[in-house]
């Protein structure tokens with residue numbers, strides 16, 4: 116007789132679709148405000164012009180990042196590295212202090228999901244209507260509503276992709292490229308890619324991105340301590356839970372009436388009453404809805420609230436603690452350092468490279484000449500002519516075949532000849548060459564150079 120086949124378990128579990136219920140309240144208003152402000156900045160920023168060019172433009176082919184009146188070059192890579200360090204430290208600081216504020220109010224995944232949900236609600240209605248529509252037959256109403264929603268989603272996703280590419284290609288050129296069907300292959304690829312990514316992430320994947328794809332959700336708990344602000348259900352006050360009518364005397368019961376509204380509004384579909392979970396994005400929707408339930412029941416607000424583990428245990432929350440101070444001081448130091456360095460940034464680069472074909476040349480009259488390739492980068496948004504001064508030896512003369520004049524953001528390569536009498540020194544002469552804008556002496560940069568002279572017998 117054959118043995119019974121072992122029961123097989125699928126490695127893939129289909130997630131049930133979540134229909135978050137709409138909620139109104141203090142934190143919902145804050146979330147809406149944050150969404151409108153952030154989306155407003157994102158969609159309008161590339162349309163702002165300044166001095167005849169797009170104010171914020173990451174011009175990759177030209178290797179220049181324009182951010183209002185600042186232009187960053189590949190030579191400014193250090194600022195990008197520092198910016199990433201500041202972003203990381205800011206995340207550490209705010210997570211240790213206030214938990215997942217970023218996830219709840221500012222993460223692009225949250226913000227775009229909110230926007231897509233808003234469109235979904237406009238077209239299909241709130242939770243119950245959407246559930247009924249999805250479980251009903253494919254009748255005229257369902258087809259019309261689903262088509263209208265898809266139309267809105269696709270249009271919004273396409274505009275998002277277009278705007279994203281507009282940070283890298285001047286957005287007006289991009290628009291005319293689209294309207295005349297003359298867009299390049301790369302722009303077309305990235306436009307379609309980002310539109311599709313927005314549509315997929317905000318329309319379909321939604322909370323799955325936070326639960327399974329986002330690394331921050333996994334490691335943020337390492338930054339939490341017992342004084343970190345979290346959203347929590349007050350078990351000591353809420354339990355034992357149970358349904359009841361308003362005004363009924365139930366001294367043996369806690370304040371939770373088990374209405375499950377906090378679960379229905381949750382965009383990740385979890386039950387906050389089961390304790391702190393990594394799926395919780397701290398959107399505070401459950402705080403708003405539970406406060407409304409408490410108001411209706413005539414109970415004190417705050418059964419679900421922003422709190423800390425210390426406070427829940429009856430202790431005092433310490434805001435200033437070592438990790439907050441360390442993150443804060445590091446962040447402040449890094450921020451002030453970067454701001455100071457940007458304010459002191461000289462929009463000129465000078466590089467000198469020896470001509471390797473000849474060590475030196477003897478000229479008639481006993482002069483010795485060394486030839487260099489001089490690369491000057493005018494990183495300013497104005498044209499400049501530069502004055503050249505040799506420092507360290509007043510017998511050395513410098514000559515260039517043409518004036519050191521550069522248009523704004525121009526890179527110029529010049530041939531520089533240094534000459535000196537053979538008696539000016541012997542072997543290697545170490546010199547500094549200073550380049551200074553004639554119309555603005557604060558724009559000056561020095562480059563060190565070695566001049567070779569014959570060894571004396």
Ligand code: SF4
Pocket residue numbers: 348353370371372373374375376377378388404405408418419
């Ligand atoms: S909304 Fe408040 S009262 Fe209702 S189930 Fe959730 S915690 Fe309990």
Ligand code: SF4
Pocket residue numbers: 346377380381382383384385386387394395396397398399400401402
């Ligand atoms: S548990 Fe509350 S705060 Fe956390 S994601 Fe759900 S609704 Fe938002």
